[in-house]
């Protein structure tokens with residue numbers, strides 16, 4: 254039998270394990286023009302939380318009682334499609350199933366190198382491209398500027414900070430544990446890092462870490478952390494709004510400091526973006542990321558959770574800060 258995971262209930266606030274349900278079906282068979290895929294690696298991402306709600310956002314909602322989906326790396330185990338052969342490895346947005354059939358539409362064949370397969374869900378996939386595009390297109394970093402990144406030890410944040418270093422910025426990360434701070438400094442070469450959970454006066458800590466003020470704030474988390482950074486921005490600061498994970502599970506009406514006065518007085522630019530807005534720049538982004546990765550200027554970290562049954566728990570772990578770098582499930 255083939256195992257899969259479906260949306261059992263729509264979460265209210267923080268998602269819980271009972272929002273997911275495991276089910277089985279007959280093993281799928283590839284028809285004419287189809288391929289059979291065996292799931293190897295599954296990406297769990299914060300944006301999936303939004304898809305669990307009923308309201309449609311920039312991606313359609315998951316349907317109750319239907320399989321969830323995310324970025325997946327899979328192996329072609331049977332093919333009735335001339336575009337694919339058995340043993341090919343593909344990447345695509347697929348269902349949380351151990352096996353599934355596909356027409357191949359929307360899938361990308363990737364190099365069959367066991368060392369890098371999961372990287373196509375992270376640094377060479379959606380999160381790496383998001384980091385590159387958000388920082389270079391909206392942040393437009395210049396050598397000598399100060400870049401501060403929230404969610405700094407995660408999939409996007411850890412790449413943003415490293416790109417900032419490559420272009421010559423002073424880079425400060427905000428993250429949720431001392432272990433992650435050590436990782437930011439030792440592996441990713443951030444200049445400073447702040448633990449937002451143990452710091453009592455965050456605006457003050459940010460001011461101390463950024464004596465020349467903040468030129469670019471790459472925002473992955475929103476909420477109080479971002480309010481604290483905005484107190485410290487410089488004239489003509491740029492603020493790529495990538496995500497707001499600290500607010501994804503809020504059920505109450507959100508009220509916060511109003512940002513207009515600071516943006517006006519600092520002539521600052523704050524711009525939300527969805528990586529797919531920049532689809533025409535993906536090829537260039539990927540080429541640059543591969544080049545930096547191959548010449549050693551960029552590195553990456555993954556938290557690999559083992560086992561298909563662990564997918565929901567790995568996803569929930571994103572909201573507890575259980576990942577360093579990209580959270581991935583190896584099936």
Ligand code: NDP
Nearest residue numbers: 299407408409428429473495496497498499526527528574
């Ligand atoms: P991460 O790998 O950064 O994982 C999530 C991390 O968020 C956790 O490890 C945790 O780290 C942190 N976090 C969780 N809850 C909170 C909280 N309440 N306050 C502050 N930090 C919290 O995820 P990604 O790198 O994949 O995504 C980062 C952000 O970018 C998300 O907001 C996501 O939605 C967004 N995104 C946007 C895209 C776009 O196109 N705009 C594309 C991809 C991602 P810690 O220990 O530091 O708390």
